Amino acid sequence: MALQSMTGFARLDGQTGRHQWAWELRSVNGKGLDVRLRLPQGFERLEAEARRILSVRFSRGNIQATLSLQSGESKVEAVVNQAALDAVMALKNQLAAVIDPAPIRFDTLLGIRGIIDFKDSADGQDDMAALDAGLLQAVERASAAMAAMREAEGAALAAVLLAQVGAIEKLTLMVETDPSRTADQIRARLEAQVATLMEGASGTLDRDRLHQEVAILATKADVREEIDRLKSHIAAARDLLQKGGPVGRKLDFLAQEFNRESNTICSKSNSAAVTAAGIELKVVIDQFREQVQNLE
Known part of the structure; x- marks a missing residue:
């Protein structure tokens, strides 16, 4: 088994779906193993597994692992408030005797607040699972690169x-x-x-x-x-x-x-x-x- 210095560095960049990420690992001398992770808000769920991966690879050193994450443009999707639409159509039928019976135009529906809303489509459960798996595989590869430098x-x-x-x-x-x-x-x-x-x-x-x-x-x-x-x-x-x-x-x-x-x-x-x-x-x-x- 090769000797390792406790000084090392590694950086790994990549992309998963619409997310661009970068892992940066630094290691300096320490009496024992001290792993510190800096993760983006909302990704604290990765800490335990990332810490385990680093602990398996290294036995001594003060290690700081930083994850940077940028998300690309998301898709915009139209969401119809079905309950509001049903209420408008029911009102039209109720007032059929006193208003123009012609069908409601689409641009008219767009002008009625609450009928149609436009929002960014969030990543689905499968997308987030793929992202998590990709990030953990990346920290494994980054730790291997830093181990090679330490060796x-x-x-x-x-x-x-x-x-x-x-x-x-x-x-x-x-x-x-x-x-x-x-x-x-x-x-x-x-x-x-x-x-x-x-x-x-x-x-x-x-x-x-x-x-x-x-x-x-x-x-x-x-x-x-x-x-x-x-x-x-x-x-x-x-x-x-x-x-x-x-x-x-x-x-x-x-x-x-x-x-x-x-x-x-x-x-x-x-x-x-x-x-x-x-x-x-x-x-x-x-x-x-x-x-x-x-x-x-």
Whole structure:
């Protein structure tokens, strides 16, 4: 399943019957999925289904979906008020003895208020059902177009994130292989520190006890566990990026773990080279976490 960025846009125009419409979808970063719809008055009935369509397609992001609708000219139809016409004809028959018996002319009927009315013909039930179906099919297609854009950006983000994971791995190996962590270097450094302490110390200083304390401090300063955890997090991050799908939250958690281990390495370090690598680790991890915020 492809990675998706949370940033995307799509617009789809079309026409159904006498109605011209346009769907416009926008998506930006969000902690969860927040779908907001702006529909023309009278089309609120589409909201639930449109929201469902978008929720199936996307799992994270602030999405705004706007429907614009314009209706073309409608047909004009004449409506006869049958009751009023019957009343006029009944009155004519009633007055047949005193008025001209000739049939009533059509233009005369047009002049009588209430007999014939002209109005726009409204869309029938079938027309409105076809319009609703067309609009919902359109939002489905628009969401697919926006998903394609988000996937394209997700692929570009994946390349950046994999490169950053590679940089984190390289810096982790630099810390692991730094000469200051070899047994000979540790032994020489501890011996020099003990010798320095013994030179200025009184005769009451227990040399064996001093060696024990220095060994304990050396053990506490070891970053082997942090290196192992970083390697485990690196493997997990690569697995998630290759697996794809909505993995943004998991990668964000790993970024926090990366940062925690790099902080510990810097605090334990007794080597300038290890400290420098730890600081560079923090920089790359911060860049990694910033990019992860854009992933679904």
